[in-house]
Amino acid sequence: MTFMQRLIDFFGKKSSKAKGGGDQAIIKQKAGGKMTARERIAALLDDGSFHEYDLFVEHNCQDFGMNEKELAADGVITGSGTIGGRPVCIYAQDFTVAGGSLGFMHARKITKVMDHAMKMGVPIIGINDSGGARIQEGVNSLAGYGEIFYRNTLASGIVPQISVILGPCAGGAVYSPALTDFVFVVDKISKMFITGPEVVKTVLGEEISMEELGGARVQVETAGNAHFFARSEHECFEQIRKLVSYLPDSNRRKAAQVEKKEPRPTYKIETLIPGDSKIPFDVRDIVRALVDDSEFFEVQKQFAPNAITGFSRIGGETVGIIGNQALVLAGVLDIDASDKIARFIRFCDAFNIPLLT
Numbered sequence: 445m446t447f448m449q450r451l452i453d454f455f456g457k458k459s460s461k462a463k464g465g466g467d468q469a470i471i472k473q474k475a476g477g478k479m480t481a482r483e484r485i486a487a488l489l490d491d492g493s494f495h496e497y498d499l500f501v502e503h504n505c506q507d508f509g510m511n512e513k514e515l516a517a518d519g520v521i522t523g524s525g526t527i528g529g530r531p532v533c534i535y536a537q538d539f540t541v542a543g544g545s546l547g548f549m550h551a552r553k554i555t556k557v558m559d560h561a562m563k564m565g566v567p568i569i570g571i572n573d574s575g576g577a578r579i580q581e582g583v584n585s586l587a588g589y590g591e592i593f594y595r596n597t598l599a600s601g602i603v604p605q606i607s608v609i610l611g612p613c614a615g616g617a618v619y620s621p622a623l624t625d626f627v628f629v630v631d632k633i634s635k636m637f638i639t640g641p642e643v644v645k646t647v648l649g650e651e652i653s654m655e656e657l658g659g660a661r662v663q664v665e666t667a668g669n670a671h672f673f674a675r676s677e678h679e680c681f682e683q684i685r686k687l688v689s690y691l692p693d694s695n696r697r698k699a700a701q702v703e704k705k706e707p708r709p710t711y712k713i714e715t716l717i718p719g720d721s722k723i724p725f726d727v728r729d730i731v732r733a734l735v736d737d738s739e740f741f742e743v744q745k746q747f748a749p750n751a752i753t754g755f756s757r758i759g760g761e762t763v764g765i766i767g768n769q770a771l772v773l774a775g776v777l778d779i780d781a782s783d784k785i786a787r788f789i790r791f792c793d794a795f796n797i798p799l800l801t
Contacts, residue, residue, distance in 0.1 A: 734758070
């Protein structure tokens, strides 16, 4: 085989792998209102910045007919790219390939890119769309999850960890996101639960829908497992890009400083606080009267709304904001609000972000 023939063969294989589970699986994915894994990466990262790793990795399972199955990229796309010119590492599970199920080599690809993120000192972003463990691989699949959870704990407080739930994720597929710093969900698309509705029905005899059990609204409003809620995948990716702009690459650096801006003239602190202390006011307006360009990027907006947490800039530098929200329960600190604030303080402390309360 000549060099040119080898080159043609290589690009042919690369094109085939890039199709994931094939045309029919992609059509089914889009019919459900979901983007493909590669489309998601392209939508999130800067144009043309994605560099893929380990495209030709394959599973090594020989049982239950798996020796006859070829799973493109073993169901997960990994690599690095940039967001706003800043480097990040990323992986996206491909639901068109065996339902995005996690096998041992699938897990190895994820842990490799997580190790790379820690070595480089850059954020790691995981796009999760998985049915959970690949049962054909048995305990090896579960061992793969263990390796991922271990990396989550090693990376905690070292590099920012961001999870995006863009499909029905159950069991091990949501244990890892729950260990990360920020979780993004999309209405009617994201599902997070330890076990699905069918198991609940079998064990407890109760019928419950996926949306009621672990839908996006449940996770942001009631459980507090998710930090950001979006109505579409594109809106979700814009939220991620904005969050990354506020964060440092790692705990070894400070967040990038930008040009200082004055608060907008529409927010005057002397007119925002009522003369009567019994009249509640929106503490977010007070924040906007103090920070650059009156921009406040709220974290966990829907959960424990009697307290606020989020990011802004003062003098061009990122600051974390904490406040009691007088409009809700008179701003009292209950267990959910305390947990919300404590988690936010812990993150800011780990990544050298000053706090304004």
